[in-house]
Amino acid sequence: MRPSFHPSLINGPFDDPGVYVDFLFERRALLFDLGEPGPLTPRKLLRVSHIFVSHTHVDHFIGFDNLVRLCLGRDKRIHLFGPTGFTDRVGHRLAGYTWNLVQDYPTDFTVVATELYPDGTALTAEFHCLRQFAREADRRETFSGGIILDEETFRIRVAFLQHRIPSLAFALEEKRHVSVRKNRLEERGWRVGPWLAELKRAILSETADDVPFRVWWRERGAVHEEFHPIGVLKEEIVTIVPGQKIAYVTDAVFTAENADRIVELARGADYLFIEAVFLHVEEERAFDRCHLTARQAGELARAAGVARVQPFHFSPRYQYVEEEVRREVSQAFAGSGTPE
Structure with missing residues (x-):
């Protein structure tokens, strides 16, 4: 079954952290963190609709300027999420440039910024190019x-x-993954077309099984159509399974509270992207710097029951022993232990 989302690290393990998630069936992508964009091409960056920023240390947010420069003059709207104080920081970054000519642009590139609070509230503000990115619509x-x-x-x-x-x-x-069984399509003599995307949307929105659904396609200039209950189509031509889950964890001190929250967030994930900044022999240094060790990353992945763990954000001190960091994560994830 082809997955809907294709996640990949933006940079190498010693470079700025971040994960790019491409959508298989849409011209769209998501970003987790916004450090130096590295090998991401303009085409890939322009697919991004939402960006989720862990915090605004420079290695997690320096790419914001590159993104703004790329999007200027385009009909683009990007929504960013970050922690407390995030809307102010986005506004300050935009205010650092002079925008006296943007009113002549044909499009209104817009940045929407939302800062999140642990009590379940959020503050959102907008910044429009045609109004010189002045803060508005709080x-x-x-x-x-x-x-x-x-x-x-x-x-x-x-x-x-x-x-x-x-x-x-x-x-x-x-939410759920709906996959078309193409062999059953062929058996029924039906052709692929926009109706399949419409059927998937109807299924995901939990439309009642007895509702008639239009199966249609164009062939040789003619429109072919039939009507069948959605329940019949679900039974005959699609497979519905639990959807993918991708978790992203970086820059966190190892405490019981943090560990519980990481495990709960990542539980059952297909992919866990997690920092492994220090080897466990430097556990005290990791705690002082508020980062995870490689062993802690592997143990958290194991506790969460994830299918794959992808470590990243290694300290530059391990440039020549990268495999040792990866091995420590892998051994802890497998439950085989790591050297003291």
């Missing part, structure tokens, strides 16, 4: 269950961690 919002974005096919959940400052971890959860 509004207070609420979210429940940690869900900060809820769309038709997926949701984004947040966890609040400590890094001596608030640091956010995120999980992308596909």
Whole structure:
């Protein structure tokens, strides 16, 4: 079954952290953290609709300027989420430039920034290019269950961690995955077309099984159509399974509270992207710097029951022993222990 989301690290393990999630069936992507964009091409960056920023240390947010420069003059709207104080920081970054000519642009590139609070409230502000990115449209919002974005096919959940400052971890959860059984299409003599996307939307929105659904396609200039109950189509031509889950965790001190929140957020994930900044022999240094060790990353992944763990954000001190960091994560994830 082809997955809907394709996640990948933006940079190498010693470079700025971040994960790019490409949507298989849409010209769209999500970003987790916004450090130096590295090998991401303009085409890939322009697919991004939402960005989820753990915190605004420079290695997690320096790419904001590159993104703004790329989007100027385009009909683009980008929504960013971050921790307490995030809307002010976005506004300050935009205010650092002179915008006296943007009123002549044909499009209104817009930045929407939302800062999240542990009590389930949020503050959102907008910044419009055609109005010189002046802050406007402030509004207070609420979210429940940690869900900060809820769309038709997926949701984004947040966890609040400590890094001596608030640091956010995120999980992308596909609600359900609907896969078309093409062999059954061929048996029925039906052709692929836009109706399949419409059927998936109807199923995901839980349309009643007895509702008639139009099966149609164009062939040789003619429109072919039939009507069948959605329940019959679900039974005959699709497979419905639990959706993908991708978790992203970085810049968090190892405490019992942080560990519980990470495990809960990542539980059952197909992918857990998690920092492994220090080897465990430097556990005290890791605690002082408010980061995880490689062993802690592996143990958290194991406790969460994830399918795959992808460590990143290694300290530059391990440039020549990268495999040792990876081995420590892998051994802890497998439960085989790591050297003292």
